[in-house]
Amino acid sequence: MRVMHPARLPPSAPRATTRALFREFLVVGLSGFGGVLPFARRMVVERRGWMSEREFTEVLSLAQFLPGPNIVNVAIIIGRRFQGLTGAVAATAGLMLMPLLVVLLLATVYARFADLDAVRGACDGVSAAASGLVLAMGFKMARPIARTPWQVGIGAIAFVAIGIARLPLLWVLAVLVPLAVGIAWRRRA
């Protein structure tokens, strides 16, 4: 069965105005700490009913497939689907506006009090814990591929090249992605 085209609208689908896209993504942007996607799903699927669960999953897989921040790609796809270019711009602007203001405010406050040991210490504490969050996310994402030896190999090479050897990303991707696609292609079912 074909799933809905992310860019095309079924005849009976609900409509989202440009203003609604901006406003709803504005709220989404302020919602999440360390990950906004679950809040975007709740807004689109549950609160506004703009898409079915299935359609949103489809949007998400496209957003993750392409480069760029996943949530920004989600805003682009959903905004475009309902209101074309205007919608894409409105959704993305809404998403980014408040977080940008908040983070700049935080940075300004931080710069003002950075001389205090307690403030610097708190920052270092957050940074240490947040490094752990990123590592844990990596370990969780590694579970589905952990039983496929070539995927483990590719992941290990990426880690050594980028994390340990600190090679430039462009060159690592230029070698590793074609290699991995080649292996995946030869082993396709």
Add this chain to the structure above:
Amino acid sequence: MIASPLLELTAQFMTLSLLSIGGANAIIPEIHLRVVENLHWMTDADFARMFALSQAAPGPNVLIVSLIGWKVAGVAGAVVALVAMCGPSSVLTYWFTRVWDRFRDAPLRIAIQRALAPVTVGLILSSGYVLARTTGHSGPAYAITGVTVLLMMTTKWHPLWMLAAAAGLGALGVV
């Protein structure tokens, strides 16, 4: 550095945009490499603190980019860095949505997805590793990182609690 820091920011982050497979969290080592080691815009400690601020604020993880822009060129730098980081990938996404329908069941797409999955995992683990090393010049910092990993893997606690607890420990001078 090129004459205008805004131009340099634009160039740096526009090229990063299309390399950011796996999202913003996957390219932290590359941002660190460029911003700290190649361009000397900030120290390791500054970088770790920008990262901490971006995590302490609500919103998408990509905001680390605007904090780097802010550090280099103020508010204009923050906006320029964010737009440059999101611009090229957004244009690609906007355009690609049209062909996705034809492409989504194609064997090549499935192969690419299976290929990118481990690359992304390697990049995200690299990010965590580089960040931990950037922050952790002390045993307690590494301990906080380790305990956070453990709690995230074994409990369903909200990550915000771990950030708050770590901030508290840091403020008390433990880290």
